[in-house]
Amino acid sequence: MRKCVRCGKKAQIYLYSHRLSLCSEHYLEWFENRVERTIKEFNMFTKEEKILVAVSGGKDSLSLWHTLIKLGYQADGFYINLGIGDYSQKSLQKAKNFADKYQLTLHTLDLSKEIASIPDLKAYDSRPTCSLCGSVKRYYMNKYAKEKGYAVLATGHNLDDESAVLFANALSWNVEYLRRQYPVLPEDDGFVRKVKPLCKISEKESALYAVLAGIDYIEEECPFSEGATSIEYKLYLSQLEDKSPGTKLRFYSEFLRKLYPLLKESPRGNLQKCEVCGEPSINSLCNVCRLKLKLSSHKEKI
């Protein structure tokens, strides 16, 4: 029987990549300390700054919000209702329940009132649904944080998310994307600071924290994520991790340490202001305004 390295009680958890046995109480402490260390390592934010946490109702965002509050940070939540039927209804309820339980502020935004729901937008965009959804979410998260006066936008991206993206970008040596893959993107013209405090926390560690801390999160997957390439990449990396624990952490951490410094000259690439809404954009018209244009021309035809 493995024993907790901190207190000697029966260990419930063994972290293969860290070779660490912990009881539930000391696991929660370990997790919170690791997030705190990551925040400090990358100078993400201070206790004096207002943080907006992007909340989906899932394990990562709710574990992040819970941890930030426990660590004494000023963190409010922001939920975007994507209009994905029953899935959005359930996830919104989970986010609301969490905010109520801990008496926290949760801002919500209804995408169907701002532009259109994700299922409706799908008809106007040829990208995979997850890419479309991601770009629309990033637009509104940044815009909302700016409008409400938050200095920092925190997302629940974890080590598995980051290593899967790194893997995908390395497969095609997508230098522009690799250049932006850092756990802190500083505030810039039109952008609030974006941070990923769970970047060194694996997906399983995040779920363990949620379960052990008694967080009620949505376990079912978004119906549009089925077959997403990101999941496939995660499964490939998981096979490597099974054979050689610590591979994902090494892959990501060593990228940040060795390769990123060579790429970082221009973290956000060459951006301009969207001609219509003024938000940062690669093209003269941003993704969201382009979608809005397609929607309005479609309505005119009807």
Added chain:
Amino acid sequence: MEIKVIYRGQEMTLHLEGEKVKAKDILKALNLSKDYAFVVKNDQVVSEEETINPGDHIRVVNAISGGTL
């Protein structure tokens, strides 16, 4: 041995070979890796070596999620 498990909100029954079942057998039966999944027995997270009995309340958590990165 028949074991009832809750997996992603759904109850299902697993038929496992042998007299003694461990948490890792449940993960294997669901084709899940210990790298991203774990077993909760009677509201306690347990190691892969934990013995499971038919009367135990078992929940399996698959941490992997996808979509927007």
